[in-house]
Amino acid sequence: MEISKRFDSIARKIKIVSYSITDKLPEEMGKLKIFFMLMGDIKSLHGKQKFRDTLTLHPQWNCIYSIDHTYWDGSLNDGRDRSNQPYYCPVGWKRYSLYVTDKFDEKFKGWCICYHGTKFSYGLSILLSGLAPATTKAHGSGIYLSSSIIYVSHPRFSEVKRIESSYRESFFKSGEYVQYILECRVHPDNIKNIACETLGAASTTIDSNISNDTLDWVINHQNKQIVDFNDPDASIICTGIMVRITDNHPGLLPESEWWYKSHLCNNKICCASGIDRDVLKRLIDNKHTCNIIYD
Ligand SMILES: [Zn+2]
Structure with a gap:
């Protein structure tokens, strides 16, 4: 499959290939094609x-x-070595796996699973080149990840995007909103700092499995401007794209209640929630609900 994208005003073709074959491959490739369209240009x-x-x-x-x-x-x-860090079920998300290397389990034995949220417009840039260190450095310089997908799903980190109706009909059925998060692996030696969340959530619990004090992981970027996932010495690799499609705004999900007890603003550059905060508040007050679409 090929998609066309513009990069620095030059049209480029991006090839999406599949390392393994499954019965659902044509359907899944179709969905991913739309998903990559939503990401815009590079x-x-x-x-x-x-x-x-x-x-x-x-x-x-x-x-x-x-x-x-x-x-x-x-x-x-499950007997797999993910180091000293626990791996909790990322309920509500679908993983589209990326091919990293043959003998993956052997090569990445002892690497822990964590997540990185971003905006749609940066998605392809990250997937095709790598991750850049954070510009805000609350806990020191490096790349910020978290072992909690619930924390990373906050629109401060992970953009909420409304699916246009033309895309909805063809592939996402009753899906109205989509978010995505990168599933990554890091070697524990590259975790420089495990620190407190930065969204002012002291009065609430973000993730019942993980303490608020340990939600931010700062990863050593080895002084590189970009940590290239294809570099054999990379401190981070990206193993999958986690996607959550919902029939209403994901701010209505029970796992998002903490958003309203911490930080959520109307500045799109800060919180890319894809909806006005007051409109969202009204949906909550009027007891609107949200379901996750899995197929
Ligand atoms: Zn904000």
């Missing part, structure tokens, strides 16, 4: 960035995390 994070022109998927490892699909309670104990 936005450079800084001038000298190098982009690959191919993204390799690994649909054999695609997974829906929900009570009716793949689910576990507490920290996963």
